[in-house]
Amino acid sequence: MPRITYIEHDGTRHEVEAEAGMTVMEAAVKNSVPGIEAECGGACSCATCHVYVADQWRAATGQPEEMEEDMLDFAFDVRETSRLSCQIKVTDELDGLVVHTPEKQF
Amino acid sequence: MTGDVIKTDAVIIGAGPVALFAIFELGLLDIKAHVIDILDKPGGQCAELYPEKPIYDIPALLVVSGQELTDRLLQQIKPFNPVFHLQQRVDELEARGEDGFALKTDTGTQFETRIVIIAAGGGSFTPKRPPLKRIEEMEGKSVFYSVRRIEDFRDRTIVIAGGGDSALDWALALQGVAKRVTLVHRREEFRAAPDSVNKMRALVDAGEMDFIIGQVMELHGDAGQLTSAGIRGKDGETSRLDCDTLLPFFGLTMKLGPVADWGLNLNENKILVDTEKFETSQQRIFAIGDINSYPGKLKLILSGFHEAALMARQAYHYVYPDARYVLQYTTTSTSLQKKLGVR
Incomplete structure (x- = not known):
């Protein structure tokens, strides 16, 4: 099973096992990883599952689609590496993925 | 917009799917409802956050969008002529014993009502x-x-x-x-x-x-x-x-808002209710849908529908204290069918 590491703003690491097919947001919520709120439950409607994808994983996770890019307008401190984790599907290729959670979801 | 006080049986706070179905359940029991919502249209999160997203767990509907579910509910409650007060937030609630409550919105609309149903989902939408x-x-x-x-x-x-x-x-x-x-x-x-x-x-x-x-x-x-x-x-x-x-x-986010100050027992920003009547710690105030909390609570639209039906039975006792509640079926009851306008 693919392993995902979430690194909080203060450096705290959370490593979880995810199932291929679920989203990076779902894997976090299922394993009670703090820093991802997912207020809308994964409908790409709220921007409270905002993460920064670690540089070495940006190519593998790809670019946000238009709807996600629109929704990122509602996030705070958006950077080049910003994604909404409800829009990243876990695959076997993403085994080892590292994402950083922002100081605050907004 | 001050002045006239609206007198009614029930005030429903929130206009999401559970609130809309509550109008139906109350209507079957001849309880008239006024509905107040902060948004500019009925439907709550379904209409505001995910109008186009498919929902797959509404019984007997294979798939329905948030907007379609809202539209269908609005159609279903049409016979009961609910009155919507949109783009308003209830700011004040004053208990008046067995007479019910006085309510006031932020734009000054005033109500006198026998019962209050809080069906406010995640709370009222407020700017982020x-x-x-x-x-x-x-x-x-x-x-x-x-x-x-x-x-x-x-x-x-x-x-x-x-x-x-x-x-x-x-x-x-x-x-x-x-x-x-x-x-x-x-x-x-x-x-x-x-x-x-x-x-x-x-x-x-x-x-x-x-x-x-x-x-x-x-x-x-x-x-x-x-x-x-x-x-x-x-x-x-x-x-x-x-x-x-x-x-x-x-954009908007959801906050419990003034409801938090009404002295109701809360648990992590949700309103505690019993599972027989879905009544809060204050008699005659009910809470149904995502905003309530009880052992085993599932935040599903279908749970809210169930809660609305049980709430309505207790509401009937408050609005018609001398009448006896009799369970009737819409399939067979002449009186229910008349209310629905199908007979």
């Missing part, structure tokens, strides 16, 4: 507050989430942050009144009406408005008075822009 240092102390003085009177913004040096219709509409409306309007948005593309975007770009080209690609990251000033904003541009560098007013438009 960017997590910027000092922003709280500047709210109401230098930072505003809405414009009530354009005149209040005359001669101000305004930064408008955001890339949706609200940001664009207000940038256009305040240009000319304000000393200077600067729109700050993180990218070249907008989620707003193309016509507004074109108008904005024309004003920028004419030198009458400024547009900066970037994000507001810092607020500077003191005693609640904004003097400049730190704006991080595309290059990652933050530079200061002198301004005295910030209007952030980053």
